[in-house]
Amino acid sequence: xxxxxxxxxxxxxxxxxxxxxxxxxxxxxxxxxxxxxxxxxxxxxxxxxxxxxxxxxxxxxxxxxxxxxxxxxxxxxxxxxxxxxxxxxxxxxxxxxxxxxxxxxxxxxxxxxxxxxxxxxxxxxxxxxxxxxxxxxxxxxxxxxxxxxxxxxxxxxxxxxxxxxxxxxxxxxxxxxxxxxxxxxxxxxxxxxxxxxxxxxxxxxxxxxxxxxxxxxxxxxxxxxxxxxxxxxxxxxxxxxxxxxxxxxxxxxxxxxxxxxxxxxxxxxxxxxxxxxxxxxxxxxxxxxxxxxxxxxxxxxxxxxxxxxxxxxxxxxxxxxxxxxxxxxxxxxxxxx
Amino acid sequence: xxxxxxxxxxxxxxxxxxxxxxxxxxxxxxxxxxxxxxxxxxxxxxxxxxxxxxxxxxxxxxxxxxxxxxxxxxxxxxxxxxxxxxxxxxxxxxxxxxxxxxxxxxxxxxxxxxxxxxxxxxxxxxxxxxxxxxxxxxxxxxxxxxxxxxxxxxxx
Numbered sequence: 001x002x003x004x005x006x007x008x009x010x011x012x013x014x015x016x017x018x019x020x021x022x023x024x025x026x027x028x029x030x031x032x033x034x035x036x037x038x039x040x041x042x043x044x045x046x047x048x049x050x051x052x053x054x055x056x057x058x059x060x061x062x063x064x065x066x067x068x069x070x071x072x073x074x075x076x077x078x079x080x081x082x083x084x085x086x087x088x089x090x091x092x093x094x095x096x097x098x099x100x101x102x103x104x105x106x107x108x109x110x111x112x113x114x115x116x117x118x119x120x121x122x123x124x125x126x127x128x129x130x131x132x133x134x135x136x137x138x139x140x141x142x143x144x145x146x147x148x149x150x151x152x153x154x155x156x157x158x159x160x161x162x163x164x165x166x167x168x169x170x171x172x173x174x175x176x177x178x179x180x181x182x183x184x185x186x187x188x189x190x191x192x193x194x195x196x197x198x199x200x201x202x203x204x205x206x207x208x209x210x211x212x213x214x215x216x217x218x219x220x221x222x223x224x225x226x227x228x229x230x231x232x233x234x235x236x237x238x239x240x241x242x243x244x245x246x247x248x249x250x251x252x253x254x255x256x257x258x259x260x261x262x263x264x265x266x267x268x269x270x271x272x273x274x275x276x277x278x279x280x281x282x283x284x285x286x287x288x289x290x291x292x293x294x295x296x297x298x299x300x301x302x303x304x305x306x307x308x309x310x311x312x313x314x315x316x317x318x319x320x321x322x323x324x325x326x327x328x329x330x331x332x333x334x335x336x337x
Numbered sequence: 338x339x340x341x342x343x344x345x346x347x348x349x350x351x352x353x354x355x356x357x358x359x360x361x362x363x364x365x366x367x368x369x370x371x372x373x374x375x376x377x378x379x380x381x382x383x384x385x386x387x388x389x390x391x392x393x394x395x396x397x398x399x400x401x402x403x404x405x406x407x408x409x410x411x412x413x414x415x416x417x418x419x420x421x422x423x424x425x426x427x428x429x430x431x432x433x434x435x436x437x438x439x440x441x442x443x444x445x446x447x448x449x450x451x452x453x454x455x456x457x458x459x460x461x462x463x464x465x466x467x468x469x470x471x472x473x474x475x476x477x478x479x480x481x482x483x484x485x486x487x488x489x490x491x492x493x
């Protein structure tokens with residue numbers, strides 16, 4: 001009975017599925033002009049939003065989304081058992097500094113852009129394991145803080161590759177609880193790191209697609225499901241190139257593809273916004289989940305979705321030393337009953 | 338003790354096949370368009386520089402070498418101001434090398450780190466990171482000019 005909640009190699013199935021009581025998100029101005037603009041709770045007017053540095057802005061965005069997610073769920077902050085969060089900056093400072101303002105037992109996570117799926121999966125495990133009754137799960141990224149850490153100063157002129165993605169300015173939080181009304185987290189598949197040798201840090205979608213494909217294949221195998229079980233299978237931030245690669249890899253791996261696949265990175269910007277291959281960053285999947293996807297679930301336009309976060313786990317040091325990019329994907333199934 | 342066997346990836350694509358797939362599906366740079374816009378943008382910047390130099394010679398009565406030095410300094414100033422106003426990165430976005438190679442691009446590569454890292458203080462921020470972009474260009478530019486100079490000295 002020890003592993004009664006495990007299915008197959010990588011998946012856990014929750015006995016009493018945790019409920020998403022509420023979600024909240026904050027995005028930057030560019031995201032607020034995109035196709036999903038009506039699904040965001042707060043849109044900043046500029047990239048600083050009255051803060052002195054972009055790092056402070058990102059911390060404030062994350063803090064706001066944590067506090068307001070709890071408020072939206074009518075849950076007093078001090079009754080939350082754990083605060084789970086992660087971001088892209090060195091030593092995950094955005095999360096650490098946001099958590100400083102929250103005063104809850106805090107678990108900092110790093111899963112690069114897969115962090116929202118990772119925090120949701122772990123939060124659900126904490127609840128179904130009986131270790132918590134309420135958990136906050138969050139992730140954030142900021143275009144300018146990511147640019148200055150991973151690439152160039154923001155005013156430095158350069159031409160981005162056509163397959164490069166644009167880091168989303170956004171923070172998203174959900175409040176998970178052991179009971180209540182709302183979409184439920186029914187299972188989670190924790191991914192393995194796969195590295196198929198991509199060394200071009202501009203082509204993160206290509207680096208991440210095999211790891212995401214591996215997680216999706218294992219999810220379906222572990223639960224003996226087919227893609228048509230879900231109304232939508234939505235990946236985190238593969239972007240246009242990575243998403244095409246994912247579909248091709250899944251097809252070659254023998255998965256029967258249905259036309260319910262989608263990607264947050266492809267959805268978040270329109271082609272007129274000229275981001276090249278779409279959005280990326282922890283905030284990308286975090287704001288699409290807490291906005292667009294939760295809305296669709298609550299209105300029952302979607303009943304069952306598989307949310308698959310995708311993360312490229314390289315650093316600027318590893319890429320300068322010529323290392324290829326290890327990547328990961330974590331899947332969470334969210335269902336309305 | 339027997340070594341535990343790792344479960345192989347579930348993905349039925351080899352690294353070699355994936356590499357080919359990535360090359361096929363990643364969009365290529367639009368070379369002809371990029372070359373043409375680099376020619377136009379670089380050409381405009383350089384022609385503008387020539388206009389300034391001529392102006393200095395004809396109207397301010399500067400000697401040719403002095404006018405060229407003053408013209409270069411003027412272009413650097415314009416590049417720095419456009420960087421400060423957040424315009425220069427947009428010029429390079431369309432102009433590519435046509436915006437990076439002229440001296441205005443050099444100004445951009447000095448001013449953008451100065452603006453960016455001011456938040457980390459004047460010593461380790463601005464001072465320490467001012468040359469993050471221009472540094473490699475200076476190191477190898479100066480080194481190669483010394484080598485070329487030595488060769489010239491020897492074969493003269």
